[in-house]
Amino acid sequence: MSIEELEVFLDIATEAALAGGAELMSYWGNLQDIQEKGSPGNLVTEADKAAEKAILKVLQRHLPDHGILSEEAGKLGNLTSRYLWAIDPLDGTTNFAHQYPFSASSVGLLIDGVPQVGVVFNPILDELFRAAQGLGATRNRKPIFVSETTTLQKSLLITGFAYDRRETRDNNYKEFCQMCYLTQGVRRSGCASVDLCSIACGRADGYWERGLSPWDVVAGIVILEEAGGKVTAYNNSSFDIKSGKILATNGKIHDLISKALIETPSLAHWDTDVSALL
Numbered sequence: 001m002s003i004e005e006l007e008v009f010l011d012i013a014t015e016a017a018l019a020g021g022a023e024l025m026s027y028w029g030n031l032q033d034i035q036e037k038g039s040p041g042n043l044v045t046e047a048d049k050a051a052e053k054a055i056l057k058v059l060q061r062h063l064p065d066h067g068i069l070s071e072e073a074g075k076l077g078n079l080t081s082r083y084l085w086a087i088d089p090l091d092g093t094t095n096f097a098h099q100y101p102f103s104a105s106s107v108g109l110l111i112d113g114v115p116q117v118g119v120v121f122n123p124i125l126d127e128l129f130r131a132a133q134g135l136g137a138t139r140n141r142k143p144i145f146v147s148e149t150t151t152l153q154k155s156l157l158i159t160g161f162a163y164d165r166r167e168t169r170d171n172n173y174k175e176f177c178q179m180c181y182l183t184q185g186v187r188r189s190g191c192a193s194v195d196l197c198s199i200a201c202g203r204a205d206g207y208w209e210r211g212l213s214p215w216d217v218v219a220g221i222v223i224l225e226e227a228g229g230k231v232t233a234y235n236n237s238s239f240d241i242k243s244g245k246i247l248a249t250n251g252k253i254h255d256l257i258s259k260a261l262i263e264t265p266s267l268a269h270w271d272t273d274v275s276a277l278l
């Protein structure tokens with residue numbers, strides 16, 4: 001893929017994410033229609049649908065031959081194409097419904113299955129993250145880079161908890177306890193795409209989460225990797241988008257987090273520790 005072609009796709013992705021973000025802002029603080037889908041607490045609103053419509057309109061106008069995977073609309077367009085757009089029109093719907101300002105439109109492009117273009121726009125905080133493979137990553141058009149932190153003791157981490165957390169033992173609770181113990185802190189912002197961008201711009205050092213879908217991560221992966229970060233599975237093997245499990249860091253603490261996640265004690269260990277304090 002030539003740099004010129006990637007630049008064109010990055011501009012189209014930017015136009016789409018800005019269009020999605022503009023729709024989101026028209027509903028900010030003014031949501032009438034909030035519904036649940038699938039697992040309890042998994043919300044969908046009129047803002048998700050309006051932002052998706054605006055994003056799809058831009059992509060379909062410029063690139064009618066490409067494939068699209070969009071959270072609410074599903075699979076669209078030419079799915080045999082080597083180009084597949086992964087769209088989350090409103091990432092952070094729960095935040096949005098509560099007016100907690102971590103929400104974004106996320107527009108990513110996989111070429112032959114590899115994330116190569118990504119734009120994440122949080123219209124509430126007016127943060128526009130952009131990247132394409134080989135072109136670097138920016139926040140509001142200024143270059144960004146991952147942090148220099150090299151130890152867990154000095155790290156600030158981010159994680160999240162999927163909607164199926166009440167139905168599975170693989171719910172991330174024990175990993176959360178382990179990381180709270182080992183680091184300066186763990187944040188849960190409720191917006192996976194922005195979480196990846198937070199690692200990319202160095203305001204946190206590492207992020208892990210399970211239960212994610214391609215539309216949550218494709219754009220953020222490109223932004224993080226172009227900012228110098230690293231993305232793998234928890235055990236440091238190659239990231240598998242179908243697994244929904246991601247470890248994304250500044251690169252310098254990657255092996256340390258991977259080891260800590262793999263060696264996380266069972267919750268019984270933490271229960272014992274906590275009860276001893278009561």
Ligand code: IPD
Nearest residue numbers: 091092093160161162190191192
């Ligand atoms: C969710 C957010 C959240 C993450 C969930 C995602 P949604 O996306 O990214 O941070 O923990 O796993 O599903 O539903 O708000 O688009």
Ligand code: CA
Nearest residue numbers: 088091092216
């Ligand atoms: Ca999402």
Ligand code: CA
Nearest residue numbers: 071088090091
């Ligand atoms: Ca969403």
